[in-house]
Structures are given as structure tokens and as C-alpha cells.
Amino acid sequence: MATPPKRRALDTVGEKVLRYETFISDVLQRDLQKVLDHRDKVYEQLSVYLQLRNVIERLQETNHSELYMQVDLGCNFFVDTVVLSDSLTKDSMNIKAHIHMMLEGLRELQGLQNFPEPSPH
Secondary structure, three states: OOOOOHHHHHHHHHHHHHHEEEEEHHHHHHHHHHHHHHHHHHHHHHHHHHHHHHHHHHHHHHOOEEEEEEEEEEOOEEEEEEEEEEHHHHHHHHHHHHHHHHHHHHHHHOOOOOOOOOOOO
């Protein structure tokens, strides 16, 4: 017995609807979730960059030699700390002076007249 044409047409439409619904749930919904997850990661990164920019702008405006901040020691355990940029600059100058003194001492020990100066860093 042959299937009536209307019944066959309904089966074909039903199959197409089922295939479209499957495509939507299996492919498009998965792709949408991937795009939304990627967008959220971009927003998180943007938030971090904006916070960093704000901190840099505040540092430039205040022009202080001390920077107060919290450092994460791990497991969300934070401690307050002070960064002394002037102190680090003085330390680097002392180290450079020691290097210069050692080079002068080596020059005297070797009896050299014109010891090449190191390039400034």
C-alpha cells in the first residue's frame, strides 16, 4: 500500500525540521557558546589592562618615590608592601661605583694607562 502524498510530504517536512533542530542544538549552540566564552576572556583581559592603565596614570600624577601595593604570596594571601624606587636607583648607582673602583684597581695592578671605560647602562 502506497503512502498518501500528504503523509509523505509531512514526513519530509518533519525530517527537515528535525535536522534543522539538530543542527541548531549541535552546531550553532556550541559555536555560540565558544564565541561567548572567548568574548568573556577578552573582557577579562580588557579589565586587567584598564586597571593597569589607571594605576600607571595615578603613579605618574602623584610622582611619589614610594609605591604602596599588595603582593599575592599565593593562595590569595596578600601582604602590604612598599616599593622604594629611589632606593633601587641608589643601589644601582652604588653597584656601578663598585664596578668602576674594581676596574680602576685592575688597571693599576696590570699597569695599564688607558683602560677602556665600560659603556653606561
